[in-house]
Amino acid sequence: MNNNIDKNVVPKAKNFIELEVDKDLANGRYKEVVTRFPPEPNGYLHIGHAKSILFNYGLAMEYNGRFNFRFDDTNPSKENEEYVDSIIEDVKWLGAKFDDVKYASNYFDKMYECAIILIKKGLAYVCDLTADQIKEYRGDYNTPGKESPYRNRSVEENLILFEDMKNGKYSDGEKVLRAKIDMSSTNINMRDPIIYRIARMTHHNTGDKWCIYPMYDFAHPLEDAIEGITHSCCTLEFEDHRPLYEWVVNNCDFKNPPRQIEFAKLYLTNVVTGKRYIRQLVEQGIVDGWDDPRLVTIAALRRRGYTKEAIKMFVDLVGISKSQSSCDYEMLEYCIREDLKLKCKRMFAILDPIKLIIENYPEGQIEEMSVPYNTENESLGSRKVKFSRELYIERDDFMIDPPNKYYRLFIGNEVRLMGAYFIKATRYETDNDGNVTTVYATYDPETKQDGRTIDRKVKGTIHYVEGTTAKKAIIRLYDNLIDEEKGKLNDDGSLNLNPNSLIIKEGYIEEELSNAKPYDRFQFVRAGYFSVDPKDSKEGAPVFNRIVSMKSSFKLPK
Numbered sequence: 001m002n003n004n005i006d007k008n009v010v011p012k013a014k015n016f017i018e019l020e021v022d023k024d025l026a027n028g029r030y031k032e033v034v035t036r037f038p039p040e041p042n043g044y045l046h047i048g049h050a051k052s053i054l055f056n057y058g059l060a061m062e063y064n065g066r067f068n069f070r071f072d073d074t075n076p077s078k079e080n081e082e083y084v085d086s087i088i089e090d091v092k093w094l095g096a097k098f099d100d101v102k103y104a105s106n107y108f109d110k111m112y113e114c115a116i117i118l119i120k121k122g123l124a125y126v127c128d129l130t131a132d133q134i135k136e137y138r139g140d141y142n143t144p145g146k147e148s149p150y151r152n153r154s155v156e157e158n159l160i161l162f163e164d165m166k167n168g169k170y171s172d173g174e175k176v177l178r179a180k181i182d183m184s185s186t187n188i189n190m191r192d193p194i195i196y197r198i199a200r201m202t203h204h205n206t207g208d209k210w211c212i213y214p215m216y217d218f219a220h221p222l223e224d225a226i227e228g229i230t231h232s233c234c235t236l237e238f239e240d241h242r243p244l245y246e247w248v249v250n251n252c253d254f255k256n257p258p259r260q261i262e263f264a265k266l267y268l269t270n271v272v273t274g275k276r277y278i279r280q281l282v283e284q285g286i287v288d289g290w291d292d293p294r295l296v297t298i299a300a301l302r303r304r305g306y307t308k309e310a311i312k313m314f315v316d317l318v319g320i321s322k323s324q325s326s327c328d329y330e331m332l333e334y335c336i337r338e339d340l341k342l343k344c345k346r347m348f349a350i351l352d353p354i355k356l357i358i359e360n361y362p363e364g365q366i367e368e369m370s371v372p373y374n375t376e377n378e379s380l381g382s383r384k385v386k387f388s389r390e391l392y393i394e395r396d397d398f399m400i401d402p403p404n405k406y407y408r409l410f411i412g413n414e415v416r417l418m419g420a421y422f423i424k425a426t427r428y429e430t431d432n433d434g435n436v437t438t439v440y441a442t443y444d445p446e447t448k449q450d451g452r453t454i455d456r457k458v459k460g461t462i463h464y465v466e467g468t469t470a471k472k473a474i475i476r477l478y479d480n481l482i483d484e485e486k487g488k489l490n491d492d493g494s495l496n497l498n499p500n501s502l503i504i505k506e507g508y509i510e511e512e513l514s515n516a517k518p519y520d521r522f523q524f525v526r527a528g529y530f531s532v533d534p535k536d537s538k539e540g541a542p543v544f545n546r547i548v549s550m551k552s553s554f555k556l557p558k
């Protein structure tokens with residue numbers, strides 16, 4: 001056992017949901033903990049869903065309980081198979097384990113039976129009011145609702161009408177089934193909510209078997225109860241629906257019904273979460289699909305090179321709370337840097353190249369310098385970096401008129417070429433626009449590093465790639481999709497997009513990097529962490545996505 005780690009383990013304070021679970025187990029309300037993640041297959045999952053998945057899964061595991069993964073597929077109008085497949089892939093990738101994929105639509109028969117139970121108890125009725133009338137009769141916070149003239153239909157009549165609804169006797173919208181609760185409740189959700197509607201839609205699972213579909217507020221508690229869920233953890237917007245949730249499970253005669261507990265949604269600043277907005281970006285072609293690396297869908301984060309470990313760390317740092325707040329994107333970046341810091345090889349890549357010619361170095365000669373892959377993690381070993389008379393260096397590693405405290409290359413200044421020699425710049429050439437194209441320098445043969453330590457010190461160290469063996473590569477840099485300064489939305493409600501959210505560089509990489517495979521991750525010295533794009537890369541020609549830059553102003557809150 002590693003004592004260092006043990007000493008640092010601080011017992012984590014339990015969050016408010018864990019405290020509730022403790023109580024429920026202590027007073028015998030439940031004997032085990034069963035949680036679930038119930039996405040609607042109407043889009044791709046995003047970082048907010050990752051919080052819900054990891055939280056619900058983690059809670060079940062913490063109490064040696066069970067975790068269910070279930071599609072809440074009761075509204076066929078917005079659902080499709082592409083979403084189902086992507087959601088399964090994402091949940092698996094995040095590491096949540098489940099026995100089988102469950103579908104709410106498999107419970108349609110049982111839900112229908114529950115509606116019959118309510119009708120027989122005099123707790124549900126068929127209503128002929130139009131959608132507009134129902135809305136008008138419902139009233140609002142200040143006006144009590146008005147009872148529907150159909151509210152006191154007999155049980156027998158309701159049973160016949162509901163069966164006729166199921167058998168397709170009425171057209172879409174002609175009748176609905178409503179729960180008979182309380183038209184004067186201060187909670188509008190309790191004013192005789194609709195629980196079944198007529199809609200002729202083909203369902204991805206049940207086809208055309210049904211022309212009536214249960215409403216979310218009726219279906220969801222039943223799904224939980226049918227599966228024996230104990231703790232149905234959802235986000236805060238459902239708090240007002242909890243009385244209805246309880247009404248449904250209590251009146252449909254479940255023995256040990258689940259309880260709903262709400263927690264705050266995860267919001268990130270300057271980032272588009274919310275399926276509705278992401279769909280808008282995808283459909284308008286502003287991004288390259290649901291997995292465009294600028295998005296925070298789980299598919300996008302994975303494609304960009306995020307690890308599940310970093311996402312888990314982020315979700316744990318954010319924690320579970322009851323009050324809504326938004327969290328800085330930089331915190332997510334902090335997590336991926338922490339995760340990759342020791343795992344990744346540190347390689348040389350030049351994103352914006354200029355030539356460096358070492359005039360006193362023999363023409364045609366190539367040396368190989370031993371350079372460690374990661375100075376903080378010796379176990380990664382070292383590699384041979386090629387070195388010759390002609391190299392590529394970063395454009396901003398040379399300046400014609402350097403400001404104070406610029407320690408990199410300028411005429412007359414000496415710097416270290418990482419792992420190789422000290423060089424001094426002597427002259428430079430520019431193109432017609434005055435941009436530097438080539439820098440000339442001389443090297444000091446006495447300063448050959450090649451894995452050794454050199455006593456003489458210089459202030460600046462720069463990296464390079466050898467000119468004749470370097471490979472060209474596409475390197476993509478990303479920035480926020482949303483323009484931070486001006487806020488998320490324009491006056492007309494459209495998204496305020498950042499025109500520079502994607503910058504494509506054609507740079508040079510060390511030869512070894514050209515064999516990188518999709519999802520391989522590296523640190524490119526000074527530029528950040530990069531990962532090989534799984535869609536656009538070809539064998540021998542990887543395309544690199546920047547996961548995150550090296551710079552950070554983020555400090556972990558104490």
Ligand code: ATP
Pocket residue numbers: 037038039040041047048049051052233234235264265266267273274275276
């Ligand atoms: P969105 O509002 O982004 O479209 P949704 O709530 O409609 O998401 P669902 O498929 O209904 O998406 O969500 C499945 C589960 O994920 C629900 O339990 C929901 O509460 C939870 N969830 C959704 N968004 C977030 C979020 N931002 N933070 C935490 N949990 C979330």
Ligand code: MG
Pocket residue numbers: 040
């Ligand atoms: Mg939803």
